[in-house]
Amino acid sequence: MSRKRLFQISRRDMPLVATFIVFLLLYAFGGFSYRNFMTPRVFLNLLTDNAVLGITAVGMTFVIISGGIDLSVGAVISTTAMIVAVLTKAGMNNVLVIAIALLFGTTLGFLMGGMIQYFKTPPFIVTLAGMFFARGLGYVLSLGSVPITHPFYTNASSIGIKIGNGKLSMPAMALLAMILIGWFISRRTRFGRNVFAVGGNEQSAILMGLPVTRTKIAVYTFSGFCSAVAGFIYTFYTLSGYGLAAMGLEMEAIASAVIGGTLMTGGYGTILGTLLGTLIQGLIKSIIAFNGQFSVFWIKLFTGGMLLGFILLQKIFVYGTKSRRKKR
Amino acid sequence: MMKGRQIPRIAWPLFALGLILLFNLVFTDSFFAITVKDGHLFGSLIDILRRSAPTLIMAVAMTYVIATGGIDISVGSVLAISGSIASLMVWGGNTQYLTSAGSQYYAPMLTIILIPLVASILLGAFNGVMVSFIGLQPFIATLILMTAGRGLAQLLTGGKVLNFRHAGFEFVGRGYLFGLPFPFLLALGVIVLGTAITRLTPMGLYIQAVGGNRSASNFSGVNTRLVLLFVYVFSGFAAGLSGLVMTSDITGADAGFMGLYMELDAILAVVIGGTPMEGGKYNVGGTVVGVLIIQTLTTTILTKGIPTEYTLLVKAIVVVVVLIIQSNKMREVMGKRQGKMILKGGSAV
Numbered sequence: 001m002s003r004k005r006l007f008q009i010s011r012r013d014m015p016l017v018a019t020f021i022v023f024l025l026l027y028a029f030g031g032f033s034y035r036n037f038m039t040p041r042v043f044l045n046l047l048t049d050n051a052v053l054g055i056t057a058v059g060m061t062f063v064i065i066s067g068g069i070d071l072s073v074g075a076v077i078s079t080t081a082m083i084v085a086v087l088t089k090a091g092m093n094n095v096l097v098i099a100i101a102l103l104f105g106t107t108l109g110f111l112m113g114g115m116i117q118y119f120k121t122p123p124f125i126v127t128l129a130g131m132f133f134a135r136g137l138g139y140v141l142s143l144g145s146v147p148i149t150h151p152f153y154t155n156a157s158s159i160g161i162k163i164g165n166g167k168l169s170m171p172a173m174a175l176l177a178m179i180l181i182g183w184f185i186s187r188r189t190r191f192g193r194n195v196f197a198v199g200g201n202e203q204s205a206i207l208m209g210l211p212v213t214r215t216k217i218a219v220y221t222f223s224g225f226c227s228a229v230a231g232f233i234y235t236f237y238t239l240s241g242y243g244l245a246a247m248g249l250e251m252e253a254i255a256s257a258v259i260g261g262t263l264m265t266g267g268y269g270t271i272l273g274t275l276l277g278t279l280i281q282g283l284i285k286s287i288i289a290f291n292g293q294f295s296v297f298w299i300k301l302f303t304g305g306m307l308l309g310f311i312l313l314q315k316i317f318v319y320g321t322k323s324r325r326k327k328r
Numbered sequence: 329m330m331k332g333r334q335i336p337r338i339a340w341p342l343f344a345l346g347l348i349l350l351f352n353l354v355f356t357d358s359f360f361a362i363t364v365k366d367g368h369l370f371g372s373l374i375d376i377l378r379r380s381a382p383t384l385i386m387a388v389a390m391t392y393v394i395a396t397g398g399i400d401i402s403v404g405s406v407l408a409i410s411g412s413i414a415s416l417m418v419w420g421g422n423t424q425y426l427t428s429a430g431s432q433y434y435a436p437m438l439t440i441i442l443i444p445l446v447a448s449i450l451l452g453a454f455n456g457v458m459v460s461f462i463g464l465q466p467f468i469a470t471l472i473l474m475t476a477g478r479g480l481a482q483l484l485t486g487g488k489v490l491n492f493r494h495a496g497f498e499f500v501g502r503g504y505l506f507g508l509p510f511p512f513l514l515a516l517g518v519i520v521l522g523t524a525i526t527r528l529t530p531m532g533l534y535i536q537a538v539g540g541n542r543s544a545s546n547f548s549g550v551n552t553r554l555v556l557l558f559v560y561v562f563s564g565f566a567a568g569l570s571g572l573v574m575t576s577d578i579t580g581a582d583a584g585f586m587g588l589y590m591e592l593d594a595i596l597a598v599v600i601g602g603t604p605m606e607g608g609k610y611n612v613g614g615t616v617v618g619v620l621i622i623q624t625l626t627t628t629i630l631t632k633g634i635p636t637e638y639t640l641l642v643k644a645i646v647v648v649v650v651l652i653i654q655s656n657k658m659r660e661v662m663g664k665r666q667g668k669m670i671l672k673g674g675s676a677v
Contacts, residue, residue, distance in 0.1 A: 069467075071592070115648070115651075115652075118657065119651065119652055119655035119656075119657050119658070120655060120656055120657065121651045121652075121655055122599065122605040124399075124595065124605060125595070125596060125599050125605070125647070125651060126648075126651065128592055128595075128596060128647070129644045129647040129648050129651070130644070131592075132640045132641070132643050132644035132647065133640070133641060133644035133645075135640050136637070136638065136639070136640030136641030136642075136643070136644055137641065139636075139637035139638075139640060140637050140638060140641060143637055247588070248588075251471065251474065251475065254471065255471065255475065258468060258471075264465045264467055264468055265465065295482075295483065295486075295487065297479045297480075297482035297483045297487060298479065298483070299479065300475050300476060300478050300479025300480075300482070301476050301479040301480060301483070302479075303475050303476070303479075304472050304473070304474075304475040304476025304477070304479065305476060307468070307471065307472045307475065307476075308472045308476075311464055311468055311469075311472070312462070315462065315463065315464070
């Protein structure tokens with residue numbers, strides 16, 4: 001009895017385990033192929049370089065678990081950075097700037113969620129309009145690149161905790177914090193359970209008396225908040241606001257969630273998986289950078305191939321568990 | 329509400345298009361003027377038709393994909409691959425201008441057009457197999473090709489922008505036939521082809537059946553796999569064709585940016601046109617109107633001299649307004665008001 005139970009649990013977490021194994025394999029491949037790959041520095045840089053994507057992907061995971069999608073995230077990141085750049089240049093107080101920047105993404109998420117829920121319009125189209133709006137606002141603020149020269153931002157890159165020959169930078173810490181928050185919300189709060197319930201079967205969730213409207217709006221609001229945080233972190237790397245920044249990041253964030261085992265149909269997904277999905281995409285980039293022979297264009301091909309591999313693997317597991325919802 | 333009283337779905341997008349045109353009638357000088365220059369028609373309206381062609385070709389095929397309850401977000405990348413192959417074939421190291429007669433083409437005109445199209449059809453078939461036989465969700469299946477395809481296109485061109493001159497091939501995107509822009513005629517051709525296949529054969533019915541309920545249509549004897557394969561192949565073909573139009577028009581292929589986000593425009597046009605994303609029904613006429621709305625809006629903004637940075641903001645606002653007008657909530661409100669008016673009228677009599 002207990003053995004069967006153990007088996008069932010492991011099967012439910014199989015996609016996550018598979019993702020973890022692939023991550024280890026890729027990491028080991030890098031380690032055996034290139035010297036200095038398995039140093040703390042490379043690993044910590046992996047966290048630093050993928051912090052923006054990872055933070056965005058946390059919000060995206062919630063949206064996808066709820067059965068929706070958010071295409072606006074890349075645009076929100078670039079516009080948040082633009083807002084920070086423009087307002088800082090105008091000499092506004094830092095705290096106020098951060099508050100306004102975070103408020104922009106969160107409000108946009110709230111409005112999109114409200115529109116999806118109230119007018120029953122497809123999330124794909126509503127968040128697409130949100131993307132147009134955010135990008136458009138970014139262009140209106142400035143068509144060119146706006147540099148950030150405030151010492152708060154220029155000094156931020158030097159902040160960090162030294163580990164071995166590497167450094168746990170501020171973006172990396174922010175990523176870990178957001179992952180922790182995401183994990184806590186998804187696993188330990190009532191809201192988190194509601195998100196799974198809504199994504200699993202919205203009709204049932206309504207019949208069970210769960211606050212579906214509130215949950216769905218909150219999910220998009222949270223995603224908007226995550227992208228805004230990511231956009232703020234983004235300014236530490238680029239030290240500028242640029243309207244064309246973070247193009248196509250929404251698809252990378254979706255890929256992170258999917259590689260991490262989150263089902264696009266909703267109802268299933270893990271934050272830890274999303275972190276691994278993000279890091280796997282980062283590893284592909286690192287390995288290609290270490291190799292130096294392959295052109296950067298291989299990154300997209302490899303990521304696509306990796307995505308395909310994962311989905312097929314998941315397919316096998318989903319076939320294995322009868323309790324899954326019917327494929328569509 | 330009674331069925332006869334219902335406003336057809338295409339009415340709202342037509343209304344929106346009418347509003348934009350009305351705005352131009354009042355505020356833009358000679359927007360509707362069409363003159364004949366060098367034996368072909370010329371004017372803002374003709375320009376809209378010409379510029380909307382690549383999206384139109386894509387969106388028509390996308391309509392059928394969405395009608396099956398699917399989605400194809402790989403079309404932008406397929407477009408880039410098709411354009412890259414075409415310009416590679418034209419290029420071939422020969423960058424000087426090739427006149428139509430007596431010149432040494434690197435490849436015959438037919439292969440310049442056929443090989444990219446065959447490649448696009450194969451890519452479409454890949455999507456189709458992933459969705460129908462392997463059973464992947466359409467979004468994911470096409471996300472794979474969207475990601476990998478963009479990389480493939482960049483690998484093909486080595487990340488360079490391939491510019492070329494080729495009088496014959498340039499006709500595809502820039503030529504005029506019967507006074508009308510050739511790309512627009514190509515788009516019309518795709519519409520006719522799609523309509524012929526869906527109306528003259530039971531394919532249209534099957535597409536709706538699969539979109540309505542896949543397993544039910546499977547049980548009632550519809551070969552759902554073949555239907556799904558067909559719509560994705562058609563979508564791949566259309567993306568390839570619009571890649572040819574675009575490459576020929578700009579006489580070059582920029583694999584990294586060509587067709588970027590075009591899939592989203594195509595999907596937007598389909599939804600604005602009244603085809604629901606859940607599938608089960610489709611409205612090709614609505615899609616055409618949807619594409620025209622987007623293009624007329626863009627052209628209007630350009631001709632009005634509004635700074636281009638406002639284009640996206642205006643687009644976002646128009647999309648939101650159209651979505652709200654079209655939503656069931658709005659229909660309910662409108663329906664209630666109509667009902668009340670009828671009631672009042674009834675009591676007066």
